[in-house]
Amino acid sequence: MPEPSEPNPALVDAWPTKDFFISMLTKDIELVRSIIDLVDNALDGARRLRKQNDYSGLFVKIDATPQRFTIVDNCGGIDINLARDYAFRFGRSSKMKPTPHSVGQFGVGMKRSLFKLGKKFLIRSDAPTSWFVLKVDVDDWKKDDRKWEFEFDEFAEDLPIDKEGNLGTSITVSSLHAAVSEAFSDENFHTRLAKEIREAHTQTLEKGLRVSLGGVPLDVRPLMFLESKDLKPALHEMSWGKGQSEVSVKLYAGISDSKPSEAGWNVFCNGRLVIAADRTLVTGWGENGGKLVPHFHPQFSRFRGYAFLDSADTSALPWNTTKTGVDTDSPNYKSVRVEMIKLMRPVIDFLNALASEKKVQNEDERTLQMTIDAAKSSDITEVQVSHAFKSPKVSSVRTPAEPELTRIAYWKPKKQADEVKKKLKVSTSRQIGEKTFEYFYKRECEE
Amino acid sequence: MLCETFRRLVEFGAISSFRYVGFGSTYFSDFALFHRSLGLRNMISIEKDAQNSSRFDFNRPYKCIDLKFGHSNAVLSTIPWNVRTIGWFDYDDPLDASILADVRFLCMSASPVSLFVFTVNAHPDEYDEAHPRLTALTQKVGEEKVPHGVQEADLSGWGTATISRRIITNEIRETLNSRNGALPLDNQILYKQLFYFRYADGAKMMTVGGLLYERGQSSSVAKCDFDSLPFIRTDVRPNATPYTIEVPSLTYREIRHLDSQLPRPKRKRLSSPKVSAKDLRKYEAVYRHFPHFVETEI
Numbered sequence: 001m002p003e004p005s006e007p008n009p010a011l012v013d014a015w016p017t018k019d020f021f022i023s024m025l026t027k028d029i030e031l032v033r034s035i036i037d038l039v040d041n042a043l044d045g046a047r048r049l050r051k052q053n054d055y056s057g058l059f060v061k062i063d064a065t066p067q068r069f070t071i072v073d074n075c076g077g078i079d080i081n082l083a084r085d086y087a088f089r090f091g092r093s094s095k096m097k098p099t100p101h102s103v104g105q106f107g108v109g110m111k112r113s114l115f116k117l118g119k120k121f122l123i124r125s126d127a128p129t130s131w132f133v134l135k136v137d138v139d140d141w142k143k144d145d146r147k148w149e150f151e152f153d154e155f156a157e158d159l160p161i162d163k164e165g166n167l168g169t170s171i172t173v174s175s176l177h178a179a180v181s182e183a184f185s186d187e188n189f190h191t192r193l194a195k196e197i198r199e200a201h202t203q204t205l206e207k208g209l210r211v212s213l214g215g216v217p218l219d220v221r222p223l224m225f226l227e228s229k230d231l232k233p234a235l236h237e238m239s240w241g242k243g244q245s246e247v248s249v250k251l252y253a254g255i256s257d258s259k260p261s262e263a264g265w266n267v268f269c270n271g272r273l274v275i276a277a278d279r280t281l282v283t284g285w286g287e288n289g290g291k292l293v294p295h296f297h298p299q300f301s302r303f304r305g306y307a308f309l310d311s312a313d314t315s316a317l318p319w320n321t322t323k324t325g326v327d328t329d330s331p332n333y334k335s336v337r338v339e340m341i342k343l344m345r346p347v348i349d350f351l352n353a354l355a356s357e358k359k360v361q362n363e364d365e366r367t368l369q370m371t372i373d374a375a376k377s378s379d380i381t382e383v384q385v386s387h388a389f390k391s392p393k394v395s396s397v398r399t400p401a402e403p404e405l406t407r408i409a410y411w412k413p414k415k416q417a418d419e420v421k422k423k424l425k426v427s428t429s430r431q432i433g434e435k436t437f438e439y440f441y442k443r444e445c446e447e
Numbered sequence: 448m449l450c451e452t453f454r455r456l457v458e459f460g461a462i463s464s465f466r467y468v469g470f471g472s473t474y475f476s477d478f479a480l481f482h483r484s485l486g487l488r489n490m491i492s493i494e495k496d497a498q499n500s501s502r503f504d505f506n507r508p509y510k511c512i513d514l515k516f517g518h519s520n521a522v523l524s525t526i527p528w529n530v531r532t533i534g535w536f537d538y539d540d541p542l543d544a545s546i547l548a549d550v551r552f553l554c555m556s557a558s559p560v561s562l563f564v565f566t567v568n569a570h571p572d573e574y575d576e577a578h579p580r581l582t583a584l585t586q587k588v589g590e591e592k593v594p595h596g597v598q599e600a601d602l603s604g605w606g607t608a609t610i611s612r613r614i615i616t617n618e619i620r621e622t623l624n625s626r627n628g629a630l631p632l633d634n635q636i637l638y639k640q641l642f643y644f645r646y647a648d649g650a651k652m653m654t655v656g657g658l659l660y661e662r663g664q665s666s667s668v669a670k671c672d673f674d675s676l677p678f679i680r681t682d683v684r685p686n687a688t689p690y691t692i693e694v695p696s697l698t699y700r701e702i703r704h705l706d707s708q709l710p711r712p713k714r715k716r717l718s719s720p721k722v723s724a725k726d727l728r729k730y731e732a733v734y735r736h737f738p739h740f741v742e743t744e745i
Contacts, residue, residue, distance in 0.1 A: 240629040287551070288548035334625035335626060335630065349525065352521075
C-alpha cells in the first residue's frame, strides 16, 4: 500500500490500525472454531492433492498445551505463490485460482485463527516445488500501522517436483493469549474440541483422513439411519447453477436412535458440517408458529436430517464466514429449506404417532414400536432410501380418543385441604382437585 | 362460479385429470358438484372428526371420494403432491396460524398447474373495548403475520375480511418466493389470484384463491382467459375490490319468472311484480349460478 508522498491537507486518515483490525477479525470466532478452521486449511491441501476424494495415508496432528499450539499435516503443503498471494493476505483476491470443492473461501480463516491463538507463530510448509518458513511476532508487526506485509524468513521455489515425499505444513503458535492458554489446560475443552472436529469433518474422516488431538486419534462416527422393509429414510436431490458454480444438494430425513443431543438437522457444505443437530427455525422447526412443523420436543429425539450441499465453486454455497451457519437470506437456501420442511413433516407425524402409541395398554398392539425394534441401523452411504419417508401407515394406528384438556389451578387453606384429603383417601393436592371436580361434575353436569 | 372457472383449466389438459381436495364434511356438496359437472374422479376429503368416521363414510355420495381423517395440518403432508390439484379449503373458522400453515404447505408442495381456494370466516369479533380485535387477530395468526400498519379500526365491518385476505396473500407470496430461490426462471412458480369473494350468510365469509403455475406456462394461463369471467378478481393489492356475492330474496315462482326473461336483451328491463330493483339486479348477476333445487323435509 503506497503512502502519499506529500501531506495533502484535504486528506482524512482512514488507515486501519492493526489493533483494530485484529480485534475485529478475531472477535466473532470461537476458539474451537478457529482451530477447526486450521483443520479446514489442511483439508483443502488434501483436496488439491487427492482429486479422487480418498484421503488414506494423510494426517493432521493437533497438539494444544498451555505453552504452545501445533498443527502438523502431510496434506501437500502450501505453495509459495499461494502463500504470497493468498494464504496470508487479508481477504481473498479475486485473481486467486480457487480449489474446487474447498472449504476455505473467504480468505480470513488462517490469519484469524493465528491471531486468535497467540502472539508468535511459525509456519513451515513444504509444497511440491517450493518451501518456506515464516515467523511472525505479532507485537513487532503491530508497531507499524502502514506496513502490512509479512516476510518469509527462508524460502526456495521452482524446485524439481517432489510428488508426495514429505509434503505438508506445520504451524506452531507460542506466547498464547492468557485465555487460550487457560482453555488448553482444561480437559473439558479438549473433549469439546475433539467432539466438534469429529462432527465438523465426519465426511472427511470417513474418506480416510486421520486427525489426532494430543496424540489420540479421532474416531469416525458414521451417520446412521434405522432401516427396514417398512421404514426407509427419505432422500431428495436438487441442484441449481451451471458448470463450476453448480450446487448439488442431497437431503436425507429419517429416524435413528433416540438421542436428544443428536436429533435435528445437520447441514454440510462441501463435506464440512456448518450446522449441527439444529432444531430451530433455521432448519424449519417451529415453522408457522409450530403449526406446519412443531417446535422441537424430546419425542422427536429420533429425528435425523442431513443436508449435503456441494459445489466446485465454494462461494456458491450459502454459508457464513465462520462456517458456523448458513445464510438464511440466501434464495437458494430458502429453497432448500422448503424441501427440508416437506421431507421432515412425515417423519414428525410418525414420531407423534409413536408417542401416542405408548398410551396403548397392550404392548402387542404397539405396532410402530415393533417396526422400530425390528429395523436395523444402516450407514447413510449404504441405506436404502425412498423419495419420501417410508413408515407403517400412521393413520392405521388406533389411539384412544383424547378430548381437549384445560388446566385448573387454585389456592385453598392447607388445613381444609388436608381434611378433604382424608375424606377422599388421597395423598396429593392434584388428586383433591381431580376428585372434587369429578364429584361435582357427576352430580351437577352429567346428563 | 368456481366450477365455471375450473373448466377453463382445459388449456392444461382434461379437467378430469385433476385431483380435487377439500373438506367434504357430511354433505360433500362440493365433491358431488365437481364429480358431476367436471368429471373429477381422484377426490380426497379431509375430515378432522375421526371419532365419527363411519358416519362420514356412510354419507359419501360417490365411491371415488377418498376420506382421510385427521387435522388438515397433518393430513396434507401425507398425500402425494406430484398430482395437479384443485383444492377448496372451506374453513368455518376465522383465519389462524393453522390455516396459514396449510396455505404454506400447499404453496410449497403443489405441482403446477394447481388451483387453490381458501374460505375463512371473516366476521369481526364482537366489539369489546377490553379485548381489541387486533389483539385477538395477533394471537390467532402470530405477530409476524399481521401486516405492519394495521390498526384496530381496520378490522371492523368487512375490514377483517380485507386483512385476512392480505395475510393469506402474503403467506402465498412469501412461500413461493422461498420455493423459487433455486429454481430456473422458467420453472419458478407464480400465483395468479382469481377469486376474492365476499359473502354473508349470517357470518361474513371471505374467499381468496388462484392459480399456481410455472412462469413457462404463462401463455397457456393467458389462453384460459379467466379475466373474461365477470366474477374473477386478479388484483392482489391490499385495497383491491372484491367480488361481492349478494343473494336476492326470491320465491321459486319469481325465480322461474325471471329466468324466462334472462339473459336480458339490451335495453329490455327485467320485471317481476313487487320485487325490488335491488333484488332484480342481484339476481341477474348470479342467476346462472343460483341453486335450482333444494333439499326439503317432507
